Amino acid sequence: MTDTLTVSVLGTGIMGAAMARSLRRAGHTVRAWNRTRAKAEPLAADGVHVVGTPAEAVEGADVVLTMLHDGPVTLDVMREAAPGLRSGTAWAQAGTAGVEALGDLAAFAREHGLVFFDAPVLGTREPAEAGRLLVIAAGPGDHRSAVTPVFDAVGTRTVWTGEDGAAGTATRLKLVANSWVLAATAATGEVLALAKALGVDPQGFFDAIEGGPLDMGYLRAKSKLILEDRLSPAQFAVATAVKDARLIVRAGEEHGVRLDVAAASAARLERAAVQGHADEDMAAAYFASFDTGDRPPA
Numbered sequence: 201m202t203d204t205l206t207v208s209v210l211g212t213g214i215m216g217a218a219m220a221r222s223l224r225r226a227g228h229t230v231r232a233w234n235r236t237r238a239k240a241e242p243l244a245a246d247g248v249h250v251v252g253t254p255a256e257a258v259e260g261a262d263v264v265l266t267m268l269h270d271g272p273v274t275l276d277v278m279r280e281a282a283p284g285l286r287s288g289t290a291w292a293q294a295g296t297a298g299v300e301a302l303g304d305l306a307a308f309a310r311e312h313g314l315v316f317f318d319a320p321v322l323g324t325r326e327p328a329e330a331g332r333l334l335v336i337a338a339g340p341g342d343h344r345s346a347v348t349p350v351f352d353a354v355g356t357r358t359v360w361t362g363e364d365g366a367a368g369t370a371t372r373l374k375l376v377a378n379s380w381v382l383a384a385t386a387a388t389g390e391v392l393a394l395a396k397a398l399g400v401d402p403q404g405f406f407d408a409i410e411g412g413p414l415d416m417g418y419l420r421a422k423s424k425l426i427l428e429d430r431l432s433p434a435q436f437a438v439a440t441a442v443k444d445a446r447l448i449v450r451a452g453e454e455h456g457v458r459l460d461v462a463a464a465s466a467a468r469l470e471r472a473a474v475q476g477h478a479d480e481d482m483a484a485a486y487f488a489s490f491d492t493g494d495r496p497p498a
């Protein structure tokens with residue numbers, strides 16, 4: 201197989217659209233589909249072929265890349281794509297599907313002769329747009345050359361966790377990583393909310409921790425989005441973060457681990473979504489600290 205591929209991207213939300221553009225910049229032929237076609241249409245300006253059905257998108261593809269909301273949605277879309285699939289095609293499942301869903305996805309792959317890779321990505325809009333995601337992948341070593349050009353186009357590094365995508369090693373690592381991201385996001389919102397309540401200038405807090413072990417770039421980046429009211433367009437939306445948080449809590453429960461912080465983060469995010477912040481950046485969980493969810497006066 202050459203390094204220039206035909207890649208089908210199913211799902212062009214925040215991450216999928218950015219990944220499609222990265223693939224096109226790398227010289228690949230890219231066909232993209234999204235349930236709401238209007239969200240995919242802007243990709244045409246970047247040289248991506250926007251099509252009307254999943255089956256049309258995957259026809260003749262070397263690699264199918266799915267970046268969809270969760271496992272059940274991914275399976276539904278792949279069933280729609282089935283008439284256009286060909287045996288031997290590599291399928292990289294790049295969304296956060298959850299451990300429970302992988303068995304059904306892998307079974308579909310076997311049924312249709314696809315080479316299945318569990319390959320969730322770590323990152324948000326900005327690194328996705330720049331092709332700087334971390335790809336966490338599991339799949340057969342003798343077929344990895346088929347997907348390496350795709351992973352290299354969308355990410356700066358690929359971490360391989362195993363030979364069997366169905367085993368869930370990649371998704372498990374992604375859930376662990378996301379548990380830290382969500383905890384840090386919730387803590388950032390609460391720090392700023394408490395500072396406001398106590399009349400503390402947030403800059404005083406940042407100055408106090410500067411250069412020490414408590415300082416971190418993620419804290420400052422998410423705080424800036426909140427303080428400057430730049431939560432749209434989202435780097436990673438509240439609604440999607442709710443889904444991931446619930447997958448993390450469920451995974452813990454199934455393995456006898458109580459994840460109090462993850463559960464609290466899920467509740468905060470859900471409250472922010474109900475308050476009207478679902479499509480904003482997940483840092484908008486900050487507003488869940490206030491009864492109405494409105495933006496408090498500065």
